[in-house]
Amino acid sequence: MATSSSLPFLLLSTLLAAIVVLLQSPVSHADLDHQKAYFHACLSNKVWTNPSAPVSVIGALYTSTNSSFSDILNLHIHNKRFNRPNTPKPIAIITAFHESHVQAAVVCSKASNFQLRIRSGGHDYEGFSFVSDIPFILLDMYNLKSISVNIQNGTALVEAGATLGQLYYKVAKNSHVHAVAAGVCPSLGTGGHFSGGGYGNLMRKYGLSVDNIIDAKIVNVNGDILDRKSMGEDLFWAIRGGGGASFGVILSWTIKLVAVPPLVTVFKVNRTLEQGVTDIVYKWQHVAPKLHRDLFIRLQHEVHHKTVQVFFIGEFLGRTDRLLSLMKESFPELGLRKSDCLELPWVNSTVFYTEGPIGYPAEALLFEAKYPAQSYFKSKSDFVKKIISKKGLRSIWKKFIESEIIVMQWNPYGGRMWEISASATSFLLGIRHNSPLRKHL
Template sequence: MGLRSSIILLPVAVLLSLVGSSFATNSVHNTFVHCLLNHSEPSHPIAAAIFSQNSSSFSSVLQGHIRNLRFNTSTTPKPFLIVTPFHESHVQTTVVCAKRYNFLMKIRSGGHDYEGASYVASQPFFLMDMFNLRSIEIDMESETAWVQAGATLGELYYRIAEKSKTHGFPAGVCPTVGVGGHISGGGYGNLMRKYGTSVDNVVDAQIVDAQGRLLDRRTMGEDLFWAVRGGGGGSFGVILAYKINLVRVPEKVTVFQVGRTLEQNGTDIVYKWQHVAPTIDNNLFIRLILGVVDGTQVAKKTVRANFIALFLGDSESLVSLMKDKFPQLGLKQSDYIETSWLQSVMFWDNIDITTPVEILLERQPQSMKYLKRKSDYVKKPISKEGWEGIWKKMIELEKSVMYFNPYGGRMAEIPSTETPFPHRSGNLWKIQYQANWYEAGEEVAQYHMNLLKELHKYMTPFVSQNPRQTFMCYKDLDLGINHHGFLGYFKGRAYGVQYFTHNFKRLVEIKSKVDPTNFFRTEQSIPVLSYVEFRKLITEKSVLSLLFGLFALHWFRNLK
């Protein structure tokens, strides 16, 4: 009899010793663990999924899915407890008990949250880590799959390829990203011009709501189902799984990656790219990456433009298309590589495509680094003079990198209100600003992050305005941090309208209905605006606060 099958036979006192002796000195935490143990289903005991700070595996479990070294230091706030559910009932029990004792819960799937908001907090919290819930069930007859939140994209792609060489899924190109966080924030990849975002291909979901109920699309209703397809993680419930539509891909696809510096006519090529990439054949996705490198002259820097592409077709067809639409890039026959769609995922992650595809099952990234990200959307082409200014600024700052991801195609056909993800027609491309470094220390971090902020500020005239739009999956706490007091809605609106534009209001309405006490919350979750909040104001006996709150509710309800 194994631990998980026999553990139910042990008394609660013994079970508490299994999760760490630290709870003996903390009655509140001790009571919380009692609640978890007493309310777990007898057939699925939860004790083996609980780790206190005194547990021998606590550090390895916590650090196992930290993907940004900025949040893996001795001073990074740690959870007082980690729960790693291996059954859906564990999630339900944890939500019920956490809500009973008003504990802040963070939810992590893959750990790629750029700001660590899924596993770090400034106040006491515990972590629910979903990595044990990672099953993938594929039904080729219906061309659908159920994938649990703790699975990685690499695992999903690999399992799809096991069943079919002509199916894929539109999601990210980093195989170690967790499915739960990726899809809940919108999700995208190099299939989006053909098939849209990840959430555009979600047809059902399983969640645990704030009451601990296990819901699917039918039982949660269409409003909540709309919200969990791109409204961000940690706002509406715990995502257990998504049901996705698989999409058709050719048995052979074509990829290429080439670089051109400013000395190699880079300005004219980039200028042409911005007109071609969003309008070319929907089967072709050409990402542009800009970075600073050594120039041909000694001690002089230049900008290199890297173009990396996926084409859903053979190389002969792509050669013809590029000669017709983008001859300025000057590709040679040897630049084109035909491969399977699964191997193209490896190509995009800088993995040699001759490597066994089982590498996609590895959950640890190839390398770890400190990082910061920001994002923007561009709606109008940039003039050559504008590009020349950007080159000068990049060379001045030197360290930062920009990724340009073209839109158009299917992205321009889907209404902006179809899902919470609003960035559709009218966007030419999205920018991801990257700062990466490998040295520890706060001064080093601030140096790199300040350079990135300066580049982001310089780009202001070239990007969307009123609001300046950003991508939810590229979380950026510079946009605002919400402490969810009585001004929580207004603090939430600061970042909410940039992530969701006109869809933010509907997200707040749904949040206020399904989670009025704001149990599910992070630094940038969807805020509530409800009478529950105003009852709190009354208990504060502050007439000014109450009047302000009533005004806010009236203003919100009349907001167009």
């Protein structure tokens, strides 16, 4: 258990998409042409292709000679930093429609000495899943997005290319009292999000996505398809937080669904410097990890009209009256009012976090952004384990006002996160406890 002086919370959300690394020396044009020829010959080998779904058909394999190559490459790039003319481009893109396509991508990339990058949602902040400084193949999983929900067993099987929005919508279509412990951005791909840890609003109640994974299918470096039993517990431990692509390619996850009430309560209120936000944020640091585990309050800091404003964005697994009672007891400084609160089904709360209009239908979760990235940005994550003083907060506000473009999100741990052993999974994004494992993996 963490002590009362311990305060771990994420500063900025991120997704690490680890990769299969093949160390190479620079290659000549002749060598590169030979590698390409070997790669395409390998794809045609019947050992690695399914007769009913060959990789070489249009719609599964794209090279720079295809008119759709750039469109497919940019389809899930959310940051303009990674679709500039000088950004390294893949030798080929495989948009897998079948498990055999994944097997072929792994085996043929390895055989032809190309690096393999694996993309599901494209949210990794450093572009690791679709950019490399050495010749590489891009395996895009977005067509493998089947979802099967079993409410009787309380589980869901989701392929790696499905987005969180698609998963949330499918679960809600089967039950109003089941949910998924995962992130708030509906366009996140489950392949990378889950293998990187998968934190979200339900983590103080149920832990991370990786804490609720009960099985997985993966293509290993030899092209074999393995489940939990055949891969063994060591590999199953590694892919839950250690980056699935570090050890192979995730095909699908089997996750345990979690219970939610028919209605949850959400709110989003902002406070400015003139409204004493420094004192409120200082108090939030003390109480956020200790609040009732049904309550999650994220902070988002921005600059607006030359002043800092902080949004307190909350989700409570219950009704408004109970929430207000808890807030009055534990965090009265925020001054939350009934008029600030909105009760709605859990699936609609996931739409609320996309900042869509109130009452926006759950179908909005199915929307897939298919256009080039619109902005440049840089995002980083870190952990804070000690209270930031009011002086320290004022220094942060000063930097915010000077830059005018910084946005920070602070997400509290505590609750269930303090009860799960630091060695239970290979979660790489931080340290649940003061564990060397969490620091140095």
